[in-house]
Amino acid sequence: MDQVFFFYFALVIAASSVLVVAMRNPIYSALSLLIMFFHVAGLYVTLHAEFLAAVQIIVYAGAILVLYLFVVMLLNLRQDDRYHRQWPVAAAIGSVLAIEAIVLTLLKGGTAAVVRTGQESEAAGLGNTEALGDVLYSTYLFPFEVASLILLVAMIGAIILAKKDLEGRQA
Amino acid sequence: MTVPLSYYVALSAVVFLTGLLGVLVRRNVIIILLSVELMLNATNINFVAFSQAFHNIAGQVFVFFALTVAAAEVAVGLAIIIALHRAKSTINVDEFQLLKW
Numbered sequence: 001m002d003q004v005f006f007f008y009f010a011l012v013i014a015a016s017s018v019l020v021v022a023m024r025n026p027i028y029s030a031l032s033l034l035i036m037f038f039h040v041a042g043l044y045v046t047l048h049a050e051f052l053a054a055v056q057i058i059v060y061a062g063a064i065l066v067l068y069l070f071v072v073m074l075l076n077l078r079q080d081d082r083y084h085r086q087w088p089v090a091a092a093i094g095s096v097l098a099i100e101a102i103v104l105t106l107l108k109g110g111t112a113a114v115v116r117t118g119q120e121s122e123a124a125g126l127g128n129t130e131a132l133g134d135v136l137y138s139t140y141l142f143p144f145e146v147a148s149l150i151l152l153v154a155m156i157g158a159i160i161l162a163k164k165d166l167e168g169r170q171a
Numbered sequence: 172m173t174v175p176l177s178y179y180v181a182l183s184a185v186v187f188l189t190g191l192l193g194v195l196v197r198r199n200v201i202i203i204l205l206s207v208e209l210m211l212n213a214t215n216i217n218f219v220a221f222s223q224a225f226h227n228i229a230g231q232v233f234v235f236f237a238l239t240v241a242a243a244e245v246a247v248g249l250a251i252i253i254a255l256h257r258a259k260s261t262i263n264v265d266e267f268q269l270l271k272w
Contacts, residue, residue, distance in 0.1 A: 002173040010182045017186045017209050021193035026201050033205055040212055046174075047223045049231050056215075059238055064208070064245045071249045072201055075256050090195030094188055101184040105177055128231075135228050136235065147239040154243030161250035164257075 002046065009043045012036075026072045030065060037061045051129040179220035187213035200255070200262045204248050211241045 012035065019032040037060045044053040136144055186209055193206030215234045222230025256262050 006174045006178065010178070013182065014185050014189075017189045020205055020209060021189055021197065021202070026199060026205075029202055029205055033208065036209070036212070040216060043216065044219055047219050049219050049222070049234075052219060052231055052234055055235070055238060059242060060208075060212075064242060067245055067249055068201065068205065071252060074253070075201075075262065087196050090192055093195065094192045097188055097191070101181070101188070105181050105184075131228050132231055132235070136232055139229075140232050143236060147236055150243050151239060154246045158246040158250040161247065162253045 005046050006043070009039045009046070012039045013043070027069065030068045030072060033068075034061055034065050037065065049128060051132050176220060176224045179216060183213045183217040183220070186210075186216070198263050198265055200252050200264055203264070204245065204252070207244070207248075208241065211237060 016032045016036040016039070020029045020036065023029040023032060037056060041053040041056040041061075044050070044056060190206040190209030190213065193209065194203050197203055197206065215237055218230040218234045218237070222228060222234075252262055255267065259266055
């Protein structure tokens with residue numbers, strides 16, 4: 001049963017990510033990315049990461065993708081842009097990496113057995129959200145504060161970059 | 172876990188490769204940013220799968236931070252795209268050659 005769900009989610013994720021790159025209209029690309037985000041959230045649910053599934057839908061599908069669609073519709077693009085001239089380079093790099101991935105996947109005799117490391121917060125009988133919050137606000141408190149600083153800097157930077165002219169100065 | 176870990180790694184590799192090809196091949200800056208989102212999601216799938224396999228919640232914490240950085244990247248990237256479109260009224264990357272020698 002798990003395998004059925006995994007193959008469904010994996011198939012839709014792979015197909016919609018190919019559609020993101022292949023679609024000619026940026027709006028269709030953004031909408032297929034939306035489908036991919038929802039299925040990645042479903043994959044997180046099968047991996048017992050329910051909080052991340054909710055965050056994935058709220059942040060990615062709700063905030064980031066709406067921002068993309070807003071900019072696509074604001075700029076009112078033409079559709080005549082297709083592929084770059086450097087596609088032979090892209091094909092070479094892509095095929096080398098694909099071959100490497102296939103070889104590494106087939107050579108899985110070298111993979112070690114599943115290692116049980118410390119910090120088994122989930123084994124303490126807590127739910128996923130409680131365990132995540134417990135670790136996030138104790139062990140990873142400093143990176144959490146740094147993340148808030150990154151968001152502040154990104155907000156100020158986005159406002160300054162997108163503003164037409166600051167205090168009468170020509171932009 | 173009945174689904175082997177290597178299946179998740181293979182799915183993540185496929186999504187990452189698709190995103191990489193999108194960055195290299197497409198000329199629309201918005202599609203390039205969308206492909207970067209694909210690559211970030213591929214790493215997130217890997218993080219969550221390994222977090223489940225090793226019974227260690229730290230992987231999910233890192234997905235949380237990757238999400239934060241992705242949101243910041245999108246905000247700044249789209250602001251740059253709007254500024255570029257205002258300057259040259261196109262978002263085709265072939266048109267932006269100011270720093271090219």
